[in-house]
Amino acid sequence: MAKLMYVTNMSIDGHVEDATGSFDWGEPSEQLHSFFNDLIRPIGTHLYGRSMYEVMTYWETALSVPGHSDVEYEFARIWQNAEKIVYSTTLTSASTNTTSSPRSTVTLSRSSRPLLHTTSVSAAHNLPARHFMLD
DSSP states (O other): OOOEEEEOOOOTTSOSSOTTSOOGGGOOOHHHHHHHHHHHTTOOEEEEEHHHHHHHGGGGTGGGSTTOOHHHHHHHHHHHHSEEEEEOSSOOSOOSTTEEOTTSOOOOTTOOSOEEEEOOHHHHHHSOGGGGOOO
16 A cells, blocks of 8 residues: 655745745745655655645646756756646646546556655645545
8 A cells, every 4th residue: 555645835834825825935945845845755645635736737837947957957857757646626637747636547556656745734624534545
């Protein structure tokens, strides 16, 4: 059975976005970004809600955007190579490679690589418990 890792960025007082809904406050330092790269490198599948998936789609084309650090380019390569599953009733199609939707039949329990669920705290409360059932 695959191991599920839950990751979310939040401020020390428990916020994932600022008063305007922006994530800009949480841009990681080079050292923290490198830590995240090491953390997610072995992950085989990323599980997303629609809004977090839409934020993360930036990394699909980040390698063609000049001005990123080596660590950021490394993150883009790691993210692009991972399988992504988006749980959404409103997303009509995935805009990135290696992405499927809950409308597809996906067997997670046979994966030996860890799974990563990245979302905001509020979105996690809205995700039905059945999506966490991996066996």
